[in-house]
Amino acid sequence: MKRLLELIVLFVLAPLCARCLNLSLNDDVLGLIVFKAAVEDPKQNLATWDEDDDSPCNWTGVQCSPRSKRVVELNLDGFSLSGRLGRGLFQLEFLQRLSLSKNNLSGNLSPNFARVDNLQVIDLSGNNLSGTVPDDFFRQCGSLRVVSLANNKFDGKIPDSLSSCGSLIAVNLSSNQFSGPLPSGVLSLSGLRSLDLSDNALVGEIPKVIENLYNLRTLNLRKNQFSSQIPDGIGSCLLLRSIDLSENSFSGNLPQTMQKLVLCSDLILSRNLFEGNIPEWIGEMKSLETLDFSGNNFTGHIPTTMGNLQYLKVLNLSSNAFTDSFPESAMKCQNLLALDISHNFIMGNLPAIGSLAKLQFLNLSGNSFVGPIPETIGDLKALSVLDLSRNRLNESIPKAIGGAVSLMELKLDENFLGGELPSSIGHCSFLTTLFTSHNNLTGPIPAELAKLSYLRNVDLSFNNLNGTLPKQLSNLPNLLLFNISHNDLKGELPGGVFFNTISPSSVAGNPSLCGSVVNKSCPSVLPKPIVLDPNSTSDSISSSLPPSTNLRRNRNILSISALVAIGAAAFIIIGIILITILNSRVQPPTSSLSAAALALSIGDDFSHSSSPDANSGKLVVLSGELDFSAGAHALLNKDCELGCGGFGAVYHTVLRDGHSVAIKKLTVSSLVKSQEDFEREVRKFGNVRHQNLVTLEGYYWTPSLQLLIYEYVSGGSLYGLLHEALDDNVLPWNERFNIILGTAKGLAHLHQSNTIHYNIKSSNILIDCNGQPKVGDYGLARLLPMLDRYVLSSKIQSALGYMAPEFACRTVKITEKCDMYAFGILILEIVTGKRPVEYMEDDVAVLCDMVRVAVDEGRAEECIDSKLRGNFPAAEAVPVLKLGLICTSHVPSNRPEMREMVKILEMIKCPSELQELG
Incomplete structure (x- = not known):
């Protein structure tokens, strides 16, 4: 720290006293250490940056010129850095490439970047930088070739000084909040090859000087507020490969000059106000691979020249006002992967689509097609x-x-x-x-x-x-x-x-x-009636006997029934006595459970056992000393039932010493035949202890009945807090976050102990009196090794919406990644306050699909539980929401591990004290 302070002081004073003291300073080491001091590095990616080194050339993310040994490139993409862009970078006078994308850097941009004369590439995309870009930011940019400020929070106008960067070949300012018109000077940069201004709030027309961009390959103005017609000058950009003008307010007809763009492969004009016919010359743009005119006001017929587009892979003409029939010539586009002409007024028979062998997506809905579905659909x-x-x-x-x-x-x-x-x-x-x-x-x-x-x-x-x-x-x-x-x-x-x-x-x-x-x-x-004499009919027997004999016969039948009932009752009583005797002999000395009291409390389960071993029971205490001698009558009393899940019902009782326990009566008992297997597996997950796991305190075994004895958690389930609480008792954000984090810690400990939970859902997350989450029902799947995944999944199908897709695939191994999927759904449930699956009158809403669409459209904050009424930090809630989506990837290897989740969540957590002060 002392050395660092010395360097910072030297950094401040060096310009004043370096000459007089004739100090030999390594400006690159000094600048990078000062930069490091201004940022947070939670993953220790900058650990190799040592202020005592004479040169930074071996530091992570740093590249030096082999001749001058000075820093020419700094690439810290995805290092999870936070904090502000410090002054240290301005010291790197030979820096040519600066890439700090996909971090969490914040604050404003300094105009001093322009002082780095040799800078050719600036990539600050994917951060939280905000404010306006200074007007003189690009004043001295003679060497600048690539600039990307995408995916930040910049606002205001695009600075006019950008037009002074004559060497620029790529500009990306997408996904910000830039407003106002597009400076015409930007469209005068004749060397520009890529211009991406999408997802902003730019307005007005495209300047006619776009004709100067004769080197332009990619133009993306999607999702702005541009209006008026596309200027004819766009036809002069003969090298254009990709044009995306979607989600604006462009209107009128397509300029005829566009037919010159014979190299264009992607033409996307969806969700605008274009009108009129699609011109026949569209067939001259023979390089087209994607053609998307959806969501406009095009009318008339679909041009027959579409058949000339032999490279076409995606054709989307949906949500327009096309009429007539669909041209058969379009069936010549045999590279088509997706065809969408839905929501038009197209008539006639369905086209012969069997020739489109590569087709993966076909949507012809919302039209007026008649006739049969062609047999060629099977091709x-x-x-x-x-x-x-x-x-x-x-x-x-x-x-x-x-x-x-x-x-x-x-x-x-x-x-x-x-x-x-x-x-x-x-x-x-x-x-x-x-x-x-x-x-x-x-x-x-x-x-x-x-x-x-x-x-x-x-x-x-x-x-x-x-x-x-x-x-x-x-x-x-x-x-x-x-x-x-x-x-x-x-x-x-x-x-x-x-x-x-x-x-x-x-x-x-x-x-x-x-x-x-x-x-x-x-x-x-x-059931069919019992026939006592198979050689005689009931009519012949009754007719051959006098009435008194018939009466005696009925009495004999009743006597037989009575004897059967008496014998069964005697068998039950004997069974209870045997259980009492055997329990008194085999019961561990640490247990004070009265086997007779337990037997009485569960009566029918013993009396219906067909196995002679059913008359013996064994209680094992794993934690402390349990005393069931009082309160045993309530063990399985319906009035004491807390709930019923996929593996059994749970009951609550208070023991003589005031100790509360929860007892799960397993409903799969007939499937668990081996006491040895049962005890081995129960002891395994009984030895897994963690503050965020419900403690297993003991168990009870007979071949026909198994009980698991847990600690009683008094605060209820997470499901109840989220979905059944009154409006004035809404779970606040801090408690939700702590529940997510605590649950992750508990599950991480399970996975470290080689235990898959298999049944994660909000009703299995219990909350103690201190608001801490405790994960319950873990390890129960290990009791059923003989069941395949289909039978097992039916046992836990109450967890609808939590089950990973691989459950349905017989050849995929079930791993901890299944728990990760369910945990991701649980995160979404906690953040949104919605159930994983919501049923409506004629539809069903799947939570992860709904959230994914909203996040993709930039509406993540709309997904946060409305009951919170805005009382949540977006800097925490939105990343947590996105983290939940990552966990629900359909590819198991793309899901993180639970221990990684704990680290990420701890990094996301913002100090609540600062939020309250703010």
Whole structure:
């Protein structure tokens, strides 16, 4: 520290006294150490920067000239640095490339950057820099070739001084808050090859001097407020490869000069106010790979010259006012990957799309197509999304649909389709969405649907489907929506957690359906009567006997029933006595549990055991000394039930010494046959202790009944605090953050102990009296090694929305990354205050999808729980939200580890005291 202070003093005084003292200072070491002193380096990426070194050339991120040994490049991209840009960088007089992107640097820009004469590249993108860019920032920029200030918080006008940088070849000021008109001088930089001003608030017209940018390759003005017409001068930019003018207010027709841009591969003009016809000369732009004119006011027919665009991969003409039929010539574009002409007024039959072998996305919805779905649909082996909804298609769904083996989304709703839903749909093994509502489909729901393990959203409502529902549907592990309302289906709904809790609106309008969901009991199947003499009929026996004999016969039958009942009762009593005796012999001396009292409290579970070993029980205490001699009657009393989860019900009781415990009665007991296996696994996760984990204090074993004895956590579950609390008892942000962090610490400790939780959800996060989270229900999956993932997932399917996608894939190993996915969903639930899956009348909202769209559109803060009423630090909440999304990646290897999550969360945390003072 002393050395550092000396260097800082020298840095300040050196210009005044260096000559008189004739000091030999290394300006590069001095400048970089002063820069380091002004920033925070949480990951210690700058640890090699030592002020005692004579040269910085071996420091991380630093490159020197081999001749002069002076610093020529500083690259600290993604180093997680925070703080301000200090004066030290101005000391690097030979610096040519400066890249500090993807950090958390803040504050304003200093005009002193312009004093670094040799600087060629400035990249400060992806930080939190703010304020206006000084007018004289670019006054002395003779060597500057590349400047990127993207993804910051700069506002005000783009400085006119930028036009004085004659050597510039690339300018990126995107994703800021720049406003005002575009300086015409910027469009006079004839050497410019790339100009990106997207996602700002720029207004006015594009200056006509754009014709001077004859070296321009990329022009991106997306998401601003530009208006008027595109100037004719754009046709002079003959080297343009990519044009994106989307999400502005451009109007009028396309300038004819654009047909000269024969090298252009991407032309994106979506969401503007363009009108008129698409000109036939569009076919002359033969290099086009992406053509997006969606969301405008184009009218007339789609030009036949589209067929000339042999390199075209993406064609999006949706949400316009095109009429007539779709040109068959467009089927010549055999490199098409995506075709979207939805929401127009196009008529006629569907085009013969079978020739588009590479097509992956096809959306023709919201038009007036008529006739059948062509059989050639089965030739599209790469097609993943097919949307033909809201047309006038008729006839039946072709069996050839099963040939589209890559389909993930199939939407045929709101047509006039008839016939049966083809069983060949079972060949589309990747299908996640199936919508065929509002048609005239008949026949049964094919059992082959149960093969589609990825299915999430199914809507077959408003048809004429009949028959019973296939029972195999209960095995589908990922269902979020299954709407079969307003059909003619009958019989009992399939079993399983999903169908037992399905929304009544999803099954309404089927008078012959039965079950608890529709509040209609199903007719019971009565057993056949017992025939005592198989060689005689009951009529012959009764007719050959006098009335008194018949009476004696009935009495004999009743006597037999009574004897059976008496024998069963005796067996139960003997079993209870045996349990008492055996428990007194095998019970560990540290336990004072009365086996008889426990037996009485759980009566039926013992009395129905068919195993002779069921009469012996074993209590093991893992933590302290438990005394059950009083209060045992309440162990499994319904009045003391706290809740019921995928693995069993939980009860609360207070022991004689005042100690509260929670007891879980496992519902999977019939699947756990080995006492040795049970005790080995329970002891493993019973030895895992952490302040953020619910402590397992003991267990009780019989082959037919297993109990787990936990510490009692009095504050309730996180689910209750988030979704059931009154409006005046909203969970504040600081407590939410601490719950996220504490949960991460508990799970990190589990993973370090080689234990996968397997069932993370808000109802399994308990809150103690100090507001600290405690993770419960961990390790229970280890009790069921004989179950495959499909059976196991059905046991925990109450965790709907938390389950990682790989649960549905038989060949993928279940790892800690599954916990990471569920933890990511939990983060989103805590930050947004919304459930992972929200059911509505005719739709379902998936939280992670909703948040991902909002973040991609720059609306992350809109996702924060509205109950907080703005009382949260965006600098914490938004990064935490994005962190949750990272954890929900569909690729397991892209999810971080839990111990990394703890470190990241600790870095995100801002001092709450400073927030309160501010």
